[in-house]
Amino acid sequence: MALREVGIPHRLIALLVLGHVAFTGSRFTLTLHAVALHASPFAIGLLMGLIMVLPMLLAVRVGRWCDRTGYARPTAIGFTMLAASGLVAGLVPTMPGLYVASVLTGSGYMLAHVAMNNAIGQASPASLLTQSFSWLTMGFSLSGIVGPLVAGFLIDHLGHPAAFLFLPGFTVAGLLLLAMAHSHHSIAPRGAPAASESVRDLVLNDPLRTVFIVTGVLSMGWDLFMFLAPLHAVRSGLSATGASLVMGAYGVGTFAIRLALPRLTRDASLWRTLSAAMFMTAICYVLFPLAATLPLLLLAAFAMGLALGCGQPMAMSLLYVTVPASRAGEAVGVRSTITSASQTVLPLVFGGLGSALGVAAVFWIGALVMAWGGTFANRRR
Template identity: 35%
Template sequence: MNATLARLIGGQICVHGSMAGMRLAAPLLALREGYSAAAVGLLVALFALTQVFLALPAGRYADRHGLKRPVGYSVAVACVGAGLAVVFPTFPVLCVAALMTGAAAGAATIAVQRHAGRAVHDATELKQVFSWLSIGPAVSNFIGPFAAGLAIDVAGSSPGSLEGYRAAFALLAVLPLLSWLCVRGLPDMPAPAAAAGGESGRAPQRAWDLLGDAPFRRLLIVNWLISSCWDVHAFAVPLLGHERGLSAAVIGTIFGAFAIAATVIRVVMPFVANRLREQVVMAVAMLVTAVLFAVYPLLHSAWAMGLCSVLLGLALGTGQPMVMSLLHQITPSHRQGEALGLRLMAINASSVLMPLMFGSAGAVIGVSGLFWAVGAAGLGGSRLAWRIANRVPKESQKA
């Protein structure tokens, strides 16, 4: 991992970490102030909502302006959003802060991913780069909540005091500035000719036209299935653990085992990237996930559930790096920002809507039925992954 990639990862971690910390601190403050679970659920959903609507414009903006300008604006928006919560720690302002920090994290992620994908030379480097980049969100999902929780308990006059929350929000408002320090010295990649000037006499292309390309459409569906499997695990394991009479600490340990396994496999992948084929890795990951989802509801021991969680983390952890690598190969270079935006939009729309669907389905078919239904969808995703053509446009072959 070279210095440029390390700085890109650092830039991604700090903006995303600010959002992750807000996603912990804001709901806790809302609960402290007596707001209902429904209100807190709405607040949490707002972190993903702006990314649904702004991902495509953010992708187009990154196609036109590269890395530093989108990241600079993202840093400013994140700082202002968290800063507003310092001055006005009320529920309406927390909702605004959620919208702003969520949007900033999404836009910065798109710009960083696009820049990293365009800076490499071949498919092997793509897999290596996106394996390293995929570690960033895991790190930020630890750093942001840990720093916020520590500030809430330590900085106030008493644990959980309003002063502690203000201190946490102030810390999260400063954290994105480190992202700017990471990326400000990096040179922007030159804009592709089609993105910079377009071709005269041709109608402007729409992002939805990308869905007309069969490999991209299949890749997007497989990516959505991988994300849905991840969400099902997060949603259903607490319910299953509760049915089995497991304690909160044990259920949390099962989750931790999943997260550690997903991170470990992403650390290993760059060293074996030249032996990996994206379609094969995704197809095998979906097949293994389907089998594990079939077995998971039949397990009663915490140790067995923990082992299954580790295996799921290893399987699903391979998904995002392979998706990102293949996306950059099958998408024209001047539309990669749009493609990344479309992908992020689909994932965040799923994160908003799928928990509602999971809850309704779980009430009808039970937690076990939910695992089996999504596992069956995973089998279809495995077959779809095999059919993705590894077609590399000429314009993506760059030095």
């Protein structure tokens, strides 16, 4: 690995955060526009599931590709696809157009996400690995606020197509930053993996498998909230701006907990912290559907952000200290496959359950899964 700078790779982090603004804004707008088109919960679940259907199938191959070729080309292609998704949805604002945009949104962001996570892990010295991913996830917290807020404001004042057409501007800025970052963070490709190496080796590694399981539960908790919260907010009578404020409160919660994360992990074990976070998430899932006014929804979303916000940086740090260095991109791909499967299957399942049982019941099913995850993590401490 050849690097021109040693330290936290802030340019790489800022680059991925710009892409995440476009991704979260697009996903939020897709949901609200589908609601405006009077789509059923199942149709909305299908729309959200399509975001990650290709990432679920291709993430491991993308990770291997990034190990061989570096991060610049996959990121550039991914950002271009992410920009194209906004153009498609803005120019063809119908359900078929939204389905196409959904596939482009998820596939494009997956390319950039796998490539840049791998690059950030490689560019960070071992002593700064946790800090680097803490910075990255704090950036995600901010982008999780900015994306829905910008989209909600544009929807209320200019309409859904305008929001779709504006969001690609963030990916254009990201492409410009990519050209600058590549000259400062030149990471040598590692070549193709040995013929005897397979994904099975990673999955059968007991410490890695434990990390992958925890990743799956945390991803389910995160994605279920991102799917259900805007739907619940709009059906509670909030405007698009009000729904975006709820998602913004969630982002503020994730940012706040990630600021405190170094102290939390210093005073308590990693697994104990993860277990407590999952149990707190389960409690939030029980209470969230009972909130029906903006102040209560803001408070509940903030609490949910506190609960879920600490999981991602700890899981990523565990992944990089456990996986062999030559297969880091592939391991990120496996993790992305797990999260993509969650984002593909769960919206369909929970969308169908929401149509049959109601949205509140889906929240409570999620609470049971998160409680199981907390028990699983507690046994590993």
